[in-house]
Amino acid sequence: MKDWLLQEQYQLSEQIANNKLPHALLINGVQGSGKYELANWLINVLLCQTPQLLNNNTPILPCGHCKTCRLYHSSTYPDHISVVSDKATIGVDSIRKVSQFFEKTAQLGQAKTVLIAAAETMTVAAANALLKTLEEPTENSFIILLSSSRDTLLPTIISRCRLIEIRPPVGSELLAQLEQANGNNYSNLSHLPELLDSIIQQQYLEFEALFLAQLQSHVEKNKWLKMLNDSPDALRWLEKILTNLMRAENGWSLSDGINSEKKAKLNKDTLWKIYLKLQIMTKQVKMLSQANRQFMIEKFVADVDNILQN
Numbered sequence: 001m002k003d004w005l006l007q008e009q010y011q012l013s014e015q016i017a018n019n020k021l022p023h024a025l026l027i028n029g030v031q032g033s034g035k036y037e038l039a040n041w042l043i044n045v046l047l048c049q050t051p052q053l054l055n056n057n058t059p060i061l062p063c064g065h066c067k068t069c070r071l072y073h074s075s076t077y078p079d080h081i082s083v084v085s086d087k088a089t090i091g092v093d094s095i096r097k098v099s100q101f102f103e104k105t106a107q108l109g110q111a112k113t114v115l116i117a118a119a120e121t122m123t124v125a126a127a128n129a130l131l132k133t134l135e136e137p138t139e140n141s142f143i144i145l146l147s148s149s150r151d152t153l154l155p156t157i158i159s160r161c162r163l164i165e166i167r168p169p170v171g172s173e174l175l176a177q178l179e180q181a182n183g184n185n186y187s188n189l190s191h192l193p194e195l196l197d198s199i200i201q202q203q204y205l206e207f208e209a210l211f212l213a214q215l216q217s218h219v220e221k222n223k224w225l226k227m228l229n230d231s232p233d234a235l236r237w238l239e240k241i242l243t244n245l246m247r248a249e250n251g252w253s254l255s256d257g258i259n260s261e262k263k264a265k266l267n268k269d270t271l272w273k274i275y276l277k278l279q280i281m282t283k284q285v286k287m288l289s290q291a292n293r294q295f296m297i298e299k300f301v302a303d304v305d306n307i308l309q310n
């Protein structure tokens with residue numbers, strides 16, 4: 001288990017020990033933050049017939065060998081279901097199955113649990129169907145939602161769940177835990193793909209070079225636009241580069257920072273305007289289909305051009 005999850009484990013353990021665990025939990029955190037790990041531990045603890053109880057040194061732990069633990073580990077535990085969509089969205093049918101599941105009595109008499117991964121991909125109809133289930137909890141039943149972008153979930157869903165916000169360490173502390181030398185003082189878990197994979201790191205550097213060239217001379221516009229459209233990480237990279245540029249502009253030190261020649265001709269005001277456009281565009285893209293994504297990105301590139309020319 002990741003070090004930064006331990007505090008949450010203790011808190012949840014205490015709630016379980018005092019019979020105060022909420023019926024619905026929403027675990028939010030970036031990719032790689034350990035959401036699934038935490039949920040998996042919690043579900044296993046709830047199902048286990050002979051858990052190792054909370055003490056000063058360890059949170060509650062599943063025994064790993066009782067009947068229910070064994071069934072759970074072989075994915076045949078009858079009183080748990082995971083909703084994991086293989087499509088881009090979780091539809092209303094999947095959520096109806098959850099309500100039907102909770103209506104039935106537990107087969108083994110332990111807790112009944114449901115895990116909904118990538119809850120932010122629920123359609124509006126699915127989210128509305130889930131609301132009803134959240135409002136009418138059945139005894140000893142728990143529903144755990146995972147999400148990596150909480151702001152795209154319906155506020156009515158969030159307000160009915162106990163929110164667990166996973167905040168992994170950043171900068172040197174994170175790099176030390178991951179045993180990584182790349183990165184800078186502001187590295188965080190959202191940078192994991194390029195921190196851990198040299199090919200992605202190479203693509204990131206190429207993207208950064210194209211973007212910086214674009215900011216100064218507009219020469220690489222088509223190449224940059226293509227990469228923005230093609231790379232799944234591009235929007236996150238843009239935010240990372242802009243944030244780094246603004247930090248450098250404010251005189252903050254970055255151990256692998258963007259050097260001053262590269263950031264010439266850009267001032268805080270310009271960077272901030274581009275950053276705001278990016279925020280708006282990213283939010284819209286998260287909620288739109290692929291076809292619209294391309295349109296929004298092209299519009300963003302045109303907006304950046306306008307900002308740079310004024």
Ligand SMILES: [Zn+2]
Nearest residue numbers: 048063066069
């Ligand atoms: Zn057990």
